Amino acid sequence: MYVSLKDVAARAGVSFQTASKVLNGHSRVASPSTRERILRAAADLGYVPNAMARGLVRQASVTIGVLADDFSDQAVSQFVLAAQRAAASRGHGALISSVHADIDAELAVRKLLEYRVDGILVAAPSLEDEPSLGAALRGPLPVVSINRIHGGGVPLIGSDHAMTGTLAAEHLLGLGHQRIGTVIGPRGRQVVQRRMRGFREALRAAGQPLPERRIVEADWTYDGGWSATHRLLDSDPTITAVFVHNDVMAMGVLKALHERGLRLPADCSVVGCDDLSFAGYLVPALTTVRIPFEETGERAATLLLDRIGGKRIPARDLLPVELVVRESTSSP
Amino acid sequence: MYVSLKDVAARAGVSFQTASKVLNGHSRVASPSTRERILRAAADLGYVPNAMARGLVRQASVTIGVLADDFSDQAVSQFVLAAQRAAASRGHGALISSVHADIDAELAVRKLLEYRVDGILVAAPSLEDEPSLGAALRGPLPVVSINRIHGGGVPLIGSDHAMTGTLAAEHLLGLGHQRIGTVIGPRGRQVVQRRMRGFREALRAAGQPLPERRIVEADWTYDGGWSATHRLLDSDPTITAVFVHNDVMAMGVLKALHERGLRLPADCSVVGCDDLSFAGYLVPALTTVRIPFEETGERAATLLLDRIGGKRIPARDLLPVELVVRESTSSP
């Protein structure tokens, strides 16, 4: 069905080995005339090399595997797309494997190994404490992750979570807020702990430590943000600003504040995290800390490819985050 | 680096061919005892079959290619994820290839062909009029698409766009609206023409044909929806409802209506299309026609796999859409 190297060689009147060399661009081989004949035979026949055969002998699939946990999530899909593009621009294919309730991490990794991917990119924050993932990933194959991997040893490419917390705190402090609450993600998560640390330290440095009653935990969802906000205000009604660990929860926070009859941002300021596409379109437009998902994907893929190419790469590389000020924050 | 069939066979004391058969589950072969030895040798050694070698001899990569144009777009990423999962559940890998400004369609398809994917799933609405894509896809390889492909011949799996227009019109008509405007996507697009047709016919059937001045074209973006709305109201200030061709533009529409001092939905109702994750969280919560992206992805992958398996599949399969009524529509 596909034309093979032998077909091309036959038409050009050479051995298929010679055709192989010419088509692979080995210059100092073949006379200009045979070279020309081979090239045109390949074009005439519409020759498309077989990556499986090539991969088999070269012992490299020229493919990276991408292990993602939920890329209907806007953040993850941005990451995966950017990674795929970066890989493509360096000639590598991207094989996607998703992990979710039905499919365990081990199986997903194994699939990737069967295809003999040259390396694996992990974007599976929900699996950061999963020992089986850590175990499956341990081995000689290059791996790079945007989240912590259980057991360690995997280079981490991500954003500076502590700075995220710091930026949010300093912005609100600078506006003159004195009583700031926060709606955080699940406490067990690294990202949550790091953001809390940066946030907490900035507040303490300003002489107003964060009391436990101004911290409420939620589950990254709109509904979670909504109900957390009600709990937060029940626990301390004097709050004038809220730092929320992602934009989706921030929408729920805005809704809840609105229900409480608070004017935004006059009565209560809100800062989110992520800067998803809709953040600027909310009412009020959301002030948020932009997390560079695309840049992270591109960087992670680039480092993975470097690593595959034999270079050494850092064990950790954090990209800077950036505060995007819009309408949801003001002086109290 | 990887253990091979020969390693397993050596440890089990059999030929590698016998090991192959046993590991492939060919039952009526091998005695229980050798069978057992082979299985445990494979387990002990951590044998992972090489999909490239297998693919080479079987002449099937057990992989599908997914060609997408912009999967940072929430709709496309939902589609791709669902397709990937459906493929995985039937044992197929998914190789992603994205097309965008820098990379032409031909090259993206060729990459997929190099990997000898068993079929291709296309999700590239922006390329529906691109002859080079149509040409690159023409051939014996099974292809299924969620958008029209230039030149035809590719089974189309999608949603019922005409019904989308009809549902929106009937909902607004039922509410008692008499002067309804619409913010459409680029006129050249199939999806736009089909939605217009359903919308127009429902209005005509109700005795109130749609005048040109109540139609404005935009580019699917928030800003496009925003400016289109100002143009629409300049052209006919008496409008009491707007049907918008996607949710992102609908956000811009809400914003523009708000700027004009209109109360929503009392002074003007809005119906979107898509039902993206944020639609229910807008203020007012958006009434919209839900497009089943995930179901489409799953169905498209399933049909492609059927096709690869030799079954006949329909040339066209449209999934029903559904009106989701929220707060952005009411009686005028």
Add this chain to the structure above:
DNA sequence: CTGAAAGCGCTTACAG
């Protein structure tokens, strides 16, 4: 029940 042969489509030393 088990093994040896042939071959999938290539690349890469190695000869000539």
Add this chain to the structure above:
DNA sequence: CTGAAAGCGCTTACAG
């Protein structure tokens, strides 16, 4: 400059 050999890791008839 060109070709023949060997081999990548498998599967699948075909013998025994």
